[in-house]
Amino acid sequence: MFYFAAMKQMQAIVYKSTGSWYLVRTEDGKMHPARIRGHFKMEGISSTNPIAVGDEVLVEIEDLPETTVTISDILPRKNYVIRQSPHSKRQHHIIAANLDQSMVFITLREPRTSQGFVDRFLVSCEAFHVPAILVFNKVDVYRAKEMQQLEDWKAMYSAIGYQVLVTSTVTGEGLDDLKAALVQKKTLLSGHSGVGKSSLMNVLFPELELRTAAVSEWSGKGMHTTTFAEMHDLPNGGCVIDTPGVREFGIVGIEAEELSHYFPEMRDRINDCQFNNCQHLREPGCAIKAAIESGDIAMQRFESYLNIHASMEKPGY
Numbered sequence: 001m002f003y004f005a006a007m008k009q010m011q012a013i014v015y016k017s018t019g020s021w022y023l024v025r026t027e028d029g030k031m032h033p034a035r036i037r038g039h040f041k042m043e044g045i046s047s048t049n050p051i052a053v054g055d056e057v058l059v060e061i062e063d064l065p066e067t068t069v070t071i072s073d074i075l076p077r078k079n080y081v082i083r084q085s086p087h088s089k090r091q092h093h094i095i096a097a098n099l100d101q102s103m104v105f106i107t108l109r110e111p112r113t114s115q116g117f118v119d120r121f122l123v124s125c126e127a128f129h130v131p132a133i134l135v136f137n138k139v140d141v142y143r144a145k146e147m148q149q150l151e152d153w154k155a156m157y158s159a160i161g162y163q164v165l166v167t168s169t170v171t172g173e174g175l176d177d178l179k180a181a182l183v184q185k186k187t188l189l190s191g192h193s194g195v196g197k198s199s200l201m202n203v204l205f206p207e208l209e210l211r212t213a214a215v216s217e218w219s220g221k222g223m224h225t226t227t228f229a230e231m232h233d234l235p236n237g238g239c240v241i242d243t244p245g246v247r248e249f250g251i252v253g254i255e256a257e258e259l260s261h262y263f264p265e266m267r268d269r270i271n272d273c274q275f276n277n278c279q280h281l282r283e284p285g286c287a288i289k290a291a292i293e294s295g296d297i298a299m300q301r302f303e304s305y306l307n308i309h310a311s312m313e314k315p316g317y
Contacts, residue, residue, distance in 0.1 A: 007062045009072070014055045016230040022051060022071060023230075024059060034059055034069040052080065052094040053229040053241050054186065079129045081188060084250025092252045096188045096229060096241045101131045103181075105191030105200075106153075107138045108146040113192055115153070119304035120249040121190065122162070126262035127254050130188070133163045133181060137196045140170040156298045160265050169196070169203045179204050184237045193245025201232075201240060208232045210242055256312035260288065263305055265297050279309070 015031070016023035022034045036051060037060075051057065056075040062068050080097040104121045106113040118134070125132040134157055136150055154164050165181065167174035178200070181187075189197045198210040210232075229243045260266040260280060266288050270278065274285025280302075291297040 007060055009058055009060050011075070012057050012059045012071075014051055014053050014057060014071075014231075016228060017049060017051060017053050018228050019049065024057065024069065024071070026059065026061070026069075032059070032061070032067070032069040034071050036071045047082070048093045050074075052097045053231050054080075054097040054099060054188075056098060081124055081128060081130055081190075082252055083124065083246070084252045095190065095243055096231075098186065099130050099188050099241075100185040100238075101133060101181075102188040102190060103133045103135050103197075105135045105137050105189065105195040105197040107192075107195045108136070108149055109141050109143070110138065111192055111194050113195065115300060116304060116307060117192070117246075117249055119301065120251055120308060123254070123259070123262045123308065124249070124251055126264065127251075133165060135165045135167055135178065135197075135200075137167045137200060139166055139173060140168040156300065159298075160301075167200060169200055175200075175204060179236075182234060182236075182238050182240060186231075186239050186241070188241045188243065190243055190246060195245070198242060201242065205232075205234060207235065208240075251308065251312070254312075256309050259305065259309055259312065263301065265291075265301065266305070269297075280305070281309075 010026045010028070012024040012026045012032075012034075014022055014024055020035070022036070023031060024034045025031050051071060051074060055077065057071045058073040058075070060070045060072050062070075077097045079099055081095045081099065081102060082092050083095060084092060102121075102125050104118060106118060122132055134153075136154070139147075139150065142150060150166070154166070158164050163181070165174050165178050167178055169175070182204075189201070191197055201208055201210050229241060231239050231241045233239045254262065257277065257279065260270055266280070269287045269291055272287035273280070273283070275283055278286055278288075280286050280288040288297060288302070292299060292302050
């Protein structure tokens with residue numbers, strides 16, 4: 001028996017990526033499994049995943065004995081968040097694309113999120129024009145020292161201009177504020193494994209049924225539950241992109257010379273430095289150093305800057 005394929009082209013949005021298969025929603029609202037055609041090159045980026053969740057694509061649909069969907073092209077991105085591939089320093093991984101905002105979930109206990117991780121994530125968001133929100137989760141398990149650190153970090157990041165939320169599924173603290181922040185937004189959820197982002201989403205939106213797991217007792221670190229990035233529509237409008245837990249966040253696509261542009265509190269002052277190419281290390285007449293001495297820039301943030309800057313200067317970065 002011979003079949004004559006009726007092929008049609010439609011626009012679609014990528015909802016899930018497994019590396020070989022994709023789940024797309026076409027403009028008529030239908031979900032389809034899809035494969036990509038050929039190789040994609042994204043703006044000179046050597047990426048482990050040429051297509052990411054959140055991408056807008058063109059698909060070709062053929063109605064054979066079974067419907068087959070092929071991604072034939074990708075539309076221009078308005079933004080994206082990328083990090084260094086954990087498998088190769090020469091390759092990059094696109095976490096998600098076409099975002100309205102990102103949320104980095106932070107826990108100061110069980111497991112502990114380092115400031116270095118937070119600041120690297122924020123730098124990447126700044127570089128690729130994605131507004132970021134900090135969510136301090138699991139505050140019900142914090143002891144006195146973690147509560148003091150929470151207050152210090154909250155004051156520091158709020159002063160820079162970042163929105164900071166404090167949440168707990170046990171006490172209900174901050175859940176209404178978090179839910180309100182997600183309305184009508186496409187939001188990337190990121191953080192270490194075990195910080196409770198999937199559990200928090202399940203409390204707010206139980207219909208999502210996101211997979212969760214406990215923190216490993218022997219390591220104190222979170223265990224991976226989300227295997228692939230996946231986007232979920234929210235009942236009150238908007239959507240969230242749940243991602244696998246990230247142990248480290250390697251910055252890519254940024255040169256050491258421009259790093260200070262992605263620290264907002266530095267960006268506002270770099271034109272006051274004596275030298276146009278000031279790296280804020282040992283140069284005279286540095287406005288950043290002066291702001292640190294006056295207390296207008298937090299020493300903790302400057303130390304993060306120095307650590308990231310030093311890692312960028314290493315061979316093979």
